[in-house]
Amino acid sequence: MEKLFGLKAHNTTLATEIRGGVITFFAMAYIIFVNPMYLSQTGMDYAAVTVATCVSAAIGSFLTAFIANVPFAQAPGMGLNTYFTYTICLGMGYTWQQGLAIVFISGLVFLAVTISPLRDQIIGSIPAFLKSAISAGIGLFITMIGMFNAKLIVGYETYTDLGAITSGPALLCIIGLLITGVLLAYKVKGAIIIGIVASTIIGIPMGVTVIPESFAISQVTLAPTFFKLSFGGLASHGILPLVTAIVTFAMVDCFDTVGTLIGTATNAGMVDEKGNMPEGTRALIADAIATCCGALMGTSTVTTFVESSTGIEDGARTGLSSVVVGILFLVACFLAPVASIVPSAATAPALIIVGVFMIKGVLNIEWNNMEQAIPAFLTLAVMPFGYSIADGIAFGLISFTVIKLARGKAKEVPALVYVLSLLFILAFVLPTL
Numbered sequence: 001m002e003k004l005f006g007l008k009a010h011n012t013t014l015a016t017e018i019r020g021g022v023i024t025f026f027a028m029a030y031i032i033f034v035n036p037m038y039l040s041q042t043g044m045d046y047a048a049v050t051v052a053t054c055v056s057a058a059i060g061s062f063l064t065a066f067i068a069n070v071p072f073a074q075a076p077g078m079g080l081n082t083y084f085t086y087t088i089c090l091g092m093g094y095t096w097q098q099g100l101a102i103v104f105i106s107g108l109v110f111l112a113v114t115i116s117p118l119r120d121q122i123i124g125s126i127p128a129f130l131k132s133a134i135s136a137g138i139g140l141f142i143t144m145i146g147m148f149n150a151k152l153i154v155g156y157e158t159y160t161d162l163g164a165i166t167s168g169p170a171l172l173c174i175i176g177l178l179i180t181g182v183l184l185a186y187k188v189k190g191a192i193i194i195g196i197v198a199s200t201i202i203g204i205p206m207g208v209t210v211i212p213e214s215f216a217i218s219q220v221t222l223a224p225t226f227f228k229l230s231f232g233g234l235a236s237h238g239i240l241p242l243v244t245a246i247v248t249f250a251m252v253d254c255f256d257t258v259g260t261l262i263g264t265a266t267n268a269g270m271v272d273e274k275g276n277m278p279e280g281t282r283a284l285i286a287d288a289i290a291t292c293c294g295a296l297m298g299t300s301t302v303t304t305f306v307e308s309s310t311g312i313e314d315g316a317r318t319g320l321s322s323v324v325v326g327i328l329f330l331v332a333c334f335l336a337p338v339a340s341i342v343p344s345a346a347t348a349p350a351l352i353i354v355g356v357f358m359i360k361g362v363l364n365i366e367w368n369n370m371e372q373a374i375p376a377f378l379t380l381a382v383m384p385f386g387y388s389i390a391d392g393i394a395f396g397l398i399s400f401t402v403i404k405l406a407r408g409k410a411k412e413v414p415a416l417v418y419v420l421s422l423l424f425i426l427a428f429v430l431p432t433l
Helices: 014-028 031-042 046-068 080-089 096-114 118-125 128-149 168-185 191-206 239-267 280-297 308-313 319-341 344-364 370-385 389-406 415-432
Strands: 074-076 153-155 160-162 302-304
Touching: 014 191, 014 308, 014 319, 014 344, 031 046, 031 074, 031 080, 031 096, 031 319, 046 074, 046 280, 046 302, 046 319, 074 280, 080 096, 080 239, 096 118, 096 239, 096 280, 118 239, 118 280, 118 415, 128 153, 128 239, 128 344, 128 370, 128 389, 168 191, 168 344, 191 344, 239 280, 239 302, 239 308, 239 344, 239 389, 239 415, 280 302, 308 344, 370 389, 389 415
Parallel strands: none
Antiparallel strands: 074 302, 153 160
16 A cells, blocks of 8 residues: 555555545445436436446546545536536437437547646646635535535525424534534544544434445446447537537536645645645546546546545545545445445535635635635635536636736736636537527
């Protein structure tokens, strides 16, 4: 393990990496059940998508571990799976086989960008204060995910509200949050995983933690979706819709990953003096390859999961934790119900606590300077409320560019930021045409 991952050089231990991987897995295990729920609406086989979800998550996590040696796990991304289902297939009329082909092409586009000089320029062009805003915004975003998962906050058609906090998942979340918070205040090692385990046990008499009758998946097969992507007839719906779909998938995947890497790594002190993550380039390459592999397995875009920050905050610093995540996803191919034993309400406190750690990024923003404050605030606000890391980055970069232009400071905007701002504007506008 030392030779493969350099544990001592990263100031970590075998136990810490394993614990971090377990925490990350349970924080993101919900995707095993949610992803097939969405994709099966396109006509895809539910059982096959479940297996494809686990296998692609394992492949992505292994790629991240051995290509980049960073503690970031991958799986089919939320948001991207709904875009695949409701926009690409049910909206535009592509078959799911054609949809997988579009995802595969977008992965190749993303890969082409990551192996070109653009990769470093994209990350380097983002202003330092926006990187801090991205970090804090991700903190708010992952906090919102936790609160929604535990029904601590519930959404209605036009507003959100506090959930039923005196019973059920919301109450268990509050109990777990208090347990984890007290342990962290006492600086107990492994406080996050202790909180998850304690909450899971407490949830049994509350009826929130449910022990399944069977621990095995009844049908473990990839056959109905394996290598079923179809490139035939992709242009039949028009070139513009096809290009829009490919570019949207590629851009969202790219900037979700860039945002997660920058935000989480910055908060965890995994960046250099310039605010860049040395292993970031290889992590992007791993992400792009994983997207292509996921399409071949039979699932929508595979991306770096923001929930990786839970394991990182607990101390994970190398790809070994990602290997642990990958192994657990492979086990879940056969024993998925085991992952369901830990309810979302038990992992929600970990997500909320990560928000506490990551919000400190706002301290690096000059709030008295409106040229920074407005783009930073839009980044912070749009990420959680728009439920998208990429959209938060888009609003931050576009507003930064417009304000600088209006102030006669066009030369202070990096050339690539102009390009990225234009691409984001097109990504917002083209689907409406």
